[in-house]
Amino acid sequence: MTDSEHIVPAFDRITFEPGKMGGRACIRGLRITAATVVSLVAEGASAPEVLADYPELEAEDIRQALWYAGWLARDEVLLA
Secondary structure (H helix, E strand, C coil): CCHHHHCCCCCCCEECCCCCHHHCCEECCCCCEHHHHHHHHHCCCCHHHHHHHCCCCCHHHHHHHHHHHHHHCCCCCCCC
């Protein structure tokens, strides 16, 4: 594993505020969690459908929520 694999990506649209949504990852300080966005897409909603249901969101918010979820779920293989 290289040093670059340990770098945390810059998620500029993912915010954490202790007093908002229980401190969970939200989109740009809105009361919309990244998990909500990811769940909608996982359930089959298209980006235009998510944006229609949540007009405060932007297409980049959806992309970054998915990127964040992928980053959290990345596999780490430890070789002996």
